[in-house]
Each structure stands twice: as C-alpha cells, then as structure tokens.
Amino acid sequence: MAELDHNGHELKAGLRFPWVAPPAAGETLEVAPGVLWLRMPLPFGLDHINLYLLRHDDGWVAVDSGLATEQSRAVWEQVLGGVLEGRPLLALVCTHFHYDHSGLLGWLAERFRCPVYMTHAEYQAIHVAPPQDDEPHWAFHQYYRQAGLSEEDSVAFLPLIRQAHFRPTPPAAFRRLREGSVLPIGGRRWQVVVGRGHSPEHACLYSAEDGLLISGDQVLPRITPTVGVSVDEPDGDPLRDWLESLDRLGQLPDEVLVLPAHERPFHGLHTRLTQLREHHxxxxxxxxxxxxxxxxxxxxxxxxxxxxxxxxxxxxxxxxxxxxxxxxxxxxxxxxxxxxxxxxxxxxxxxxxxxxxxxxx
Known part of the structure; x- marks a missing residue:
C-alpha cells in the first residue's frame, strides 16, 4: 500500500503526488481551475505523453500536441468534441521540438488557423528531419563510427528514425518565446523559463500566482530526460547546458505543482532537481x-x-x-x-x- 500524507497525497521517493492515477486516454483531469491534464498515447515503452489545456475566454490553449499518429488524431477528435465542448483552440504552445510534443502542431494550427508559440531554436530544430535517403549523409555514419560502432550498427538505426511519426508537420509560422516572456492565458500570467540540454531551447511555463510549473520534459518525476549529443552537433556539451538549467529552475519555489510531460504531477521540485543532479x-x-x-x-x-x-x-x-x-x-x-x-x-x-x-x- 502506498504511503500517504495527511492530505491523502501519495509519497514516493521524496516527492508528493496529489493524484494516484492519471486520466485515461482522451479524458481529462482538472489540476487547477481552468487547467486540464490530458494524457495522449504513445506507441513506445514510455506509452504516454501529458498535454495541458488552458481555458481562455471562449476557447482553449493547448500546451504540446502529441505524436503524429492516427491514434493521436482520434484522441484529439474525441477531446475536441467532448471535453472541450466544441470550443476552438485559440493558440498552441510547444515546449520543444521532440516529435511526441510537436507532431501534430501543423495539423492543429491549420485546422484552427491559430498561432503557435515556441522558442526560435525549437522552431528551427523541428525543420531538421532525420535522414530519409537510401544513403544518409556521410556525417551520420561518421558519428557512429567515431563512437566505436560499426556501419552495420548505424544502418540498423535507420528504420527507427525513418518511421512516419518522426516526421511532424511543422507549423507555417510561429510566435517567438524568449526567457522571461509572459503569456497571459485565462487570467494567469505564464512566465517562460527556458531550459537547455534535453533540447536546444525548451520552454517551461511558470505561474507564480498559482504555483504551477508546466515543465515539459525538463523535469520528470521518475525517469531522467534524455540528454544526448546529436549527429548534427557531435562536439556539443548538452549535459553542461542541462545542469545549468536545473540550477535556474532551482530558483523557483519548492512548493510549486510540477506538471510534467510524462508520469504524474508532483510536489517536491527541489528534491527532484537534486536527484537528477546526483544521477548524472x-x-x-x-x-x-x-x-x-x-x-x-x-x-x-x-x-x-x-x-x-x-x-x-x-x-x-x-x-x-x-x-x-x-x-x-x-x-x-x-x-x-x-x-x-x-x-x-x-x-x-x-x-x-x-x-x-x-x-x-
């Protein structure tokens, strides 16, 4: 039986989880007034991504879009016609370019003719497609050869990165988010806190008045976000960028409710940041x-x-x-x-x- 605090919140690994179970795919759970937690399916071992829907005037703002699969589109159709009561999406916020977050950005933006908000580096990164030619660029094989893997190993990676859901439809245009940008949504002021390392310029959203942090992949409660060197920047130092980003996130109050892109919302930001540093x-x-x-x-x-x-x-x-x-x-x-x-x-x-x-x- 799980350990609970006096509020009935689950305690685990030094963190506090207000909700024992997530919503089912296509359903939502209100985590704060006007903030809905929507879980979308993924066809991987990590089988879900959390999106967040923010009520604003006569519509909604969606934070992230899900993977570009027919299953994700079907869930969106269910949500748009059900929970959202047919009210339109007024804007989309993309935390970062990774395909489970950006896969349906273009599809939704075109459907609702609504703006997409993201940082400049993430908008650029979404246009860097995995190699699709029969023979990838020489730098692809060189990256793995220098790492000590064979050409056969690098060729074996190609079917993985060529899957259709790794080819999102980018939005035609975007509105730029910067560190410290403020998005007034639904009576709240969401401040942009930029993290780096997991992706080039990952945007988290922080509401100081309500103690909410939409953390995307920058802070997750159990698994550690991937921090890796990419083929297109083999001498990059993303781990340094990421650890420095954790220090900046540590300046936020410990008691915020962290709304992550995977697993469940939690309290205990500073504890989790310490755990992530110790892991690396x-x-x-x-x-x-x-x-x-x-x-x-x-x-x-x-x-x-x-x-x-x-x-x-x-x-x-x-x-x-x-x-x-x-x-x-x-x-x-x-x-x-x-x-x-x-x-x-x-x-x-x-x-x-x-x-x-x-x-x-």
Missing part, C-alpha cells in the same frame, strides 16, 4: 573510473547502460554516453584521442597537463 554525477564518476583505461564511447555505453533492451535504447544511450564524455572533456578530466577514425577516451593522468583541448579532428 554517478554516471560521470562511473565514466571516469572506466576511462582509467582508454575506451570507445560504445565500450563506455555498456558500462553506463548495462540493461539496454532494444536498438532504440541503444540509439538513445550512445548519445547520452557522448554527452558525458564531452562534459568531462570540458572539465579537463578526459582526453579524447583518435586512431583509425575512432575516438577513444582516457582519464587525465595525475600530473598531466592537458594544454589545448582534445583535437576535434
């Missing part, structure tokens, strides 16, 4: 220990993620492993050396002066 600190320590002897990212991945169940898990894990490597290089704790087109990482030896950064070539 453990991975960084483990990476340093493994790199006492030079190893490839693929070899290190097996240490950091020993229970991968599928090619999709491997796709995510190699990107996360590279993020930890690049962070440690930036800290001056790892050196990257290249031999025959493959990168190997080793820990900086005692007394060693690294001097110039690791060669990018």
């Amino acid at each position: 600190r453990r991975h960084l320590d483990l990476a340093l220990e493994r790199c006492a002897q030079p190893c490839t990212a693929a070899e290190l991945m097996a240490e950091l993620f020993p229970r991968l169940r599928s090619r999709f898990d491997e796709l995510m894990a190699i990107a996360e492993t590279l993020a930890h490597c690049n962070y440690l290089i930036g800290e001056g704790l790892l050196v990257r050396e290249t031999e025959a087109g493959v990168h190997r990482y080793r820990r900086v030896r005692s007394g060693e002066t690294t001097g110039a950064p690791s060669s990018p070539f």
Whole structure:
C-alpha cells in the first residue's frame, strides 16, 4: 500500500503526488481551475505523453500536441468534441521540438488557423528531419563510427528514425518565446523559463500566482530526460547546458505543482532537481573510473547502460554516453584521442597537463 500524507497525497521517493492515477486516454483531469491534464498515447515503452489545456475566454490553449499518429488524431477528435465542448483552440504552445510534443502542431494550427508559440531554436530544430535517403549523409555514419560502432550498427538505426511519426508537420509560422516572456492565458500570467540540454531551447511555463510549473520534459518525476549529443552537433556539451538549467529552475519555489510531460504531477521540485543532479554525477564518476583505461564511447555505453533492451535504447544511450564524455572533456578530466577514425577516451593522468583541448579532428 502506498504511503500517504495527511492530505491523502501519495509519497514516493521524496516527492508528493496529489493524484494516484492519471486520466485515461482522451479524458481529462482538472489540476487547477481552468487547467486540464490530458494524457495522449504513445506507441513506445514510455506509452504516454501529458498535454495541458488552458481555458481562455471562449476557447482553449493547448500546451504540446502529441505524436503524429492516427491514434493521436482520434484522441484529439474525441477531446475536441467532448471535453472541450466544441470550443476552438485559440493558440498552441510547444515546449520543444521532440516529435511526441510537436507532431501534430501543423495539423492543429491549420485546422484552427491559430498561432503557435515556441522558442526560435525549437522552431528551427523541428525543420531538421532525420535522414530519409537510401544513403544518409556521410556525417551520420561518421558519428557512429567515431563512437566505436560499426556501419552495420548505424544502418540498423535507420528504420527507427525513418518511421512516419518522426516526421511532424511543422507549423507555417510561429510566435517567438524568449526567457522571461509572459503569456497571459485565462487570467494567469505564464512566465517562460527556458531550459537547455534535453533540447536546444525548451520552454517551461511558470505561474507564480498559482504555483504551477508546466515543465515539459525538463523535469520528470521518475525517469531522467534524455540528454544526448546529436549527429548534427557531435562536439556539443548538452549535459553542461542541462545542469545549468536545473540550477535556474532551482530558483523557483519548492512548493510549486510540477506538471510534467510524462508520469504524474508532483510536489517536491527541489528534491527532484537534486536527484537528477546526483544521477548524472554517478554516471560521470562511473565514466571516469572506466576511462582509467582508454575506451570507445560504445565500450563506455555498456558500462553506463548495462540493461539496454532494444536498438532504440541503444540509439538513445550512445548519445547520452557522448554527452558525458564531452562534459568531462570540458572539465579537463578526459582526453579524447583518435586512431583509425575512432575516438577513444582516457582519464587525465595525475600530473598531466592537458594544454589545448582534445583535437576535434
């Protein structure tokens, strides 16, 4: 039996969950006056995404849109004709470009002729499509080759990223969100708090008056958001960006109700931020220990993620492993050396002066 506090809220892992169960797909649950929690299905191990519907005048503002699947469209039809009582969507807010969040943006925006609000970097990123040609660009294979994987491995990833639901219909135009932007919706002032690392310029929405934080993927209550190096920026340092973003989110009050994109809303923001930092600190320590002897990212991945169940898990894990490597290089704790087109990482030896950064070539 779950532990409950005096308000009947479930207590788990230092967090407090006001709702024991989520709404069923196509149904909603009011988490604050005029704020509805809508759960949409996903065809993955992580089988859902949470969207939020904000009442405004004679219509609604939707935060995120779901994946571009027929199942998602069917749920939207059910919601539009049922819970929303036929009232239109007046605007769409997209937290970030990832396909479960942006997949139906263009479809909904065209249907209601309504504006889409998102940050500039996320609008740009939504137009960077996964490789669709029979033979991907050379940089695609090079990324995985340098990580210590074979060309056969990289080819095996292609069917995963070429699936139709990874090709959202982008909106034709957008209204730009910036750090500190304020969206007046339904009598509330939603302030934009930008996070980076999980995606280029992820927009969270914070209502100080009501103590609400729509966190998207930036803060999740149980799983850790993917923070990975992408094929199009192989020397990026997203983990540093993400950890710095957690520090900024830590300036918000601990008692806010966090409305995440996955799993259930919760209280305990500061506790969760500490847990997320500690998770990555453990991975960084483990990476340093493994790199006492030079190893490839693929070899290190097996240490950091020993229970991968599928090619999709491997796709995510190699990107996360590279993020930890690049962070440690930036800290001056790892050196990257290249031999025959493959990168190997080793820990900086005692007394060693690294001097110039690791060669990018």
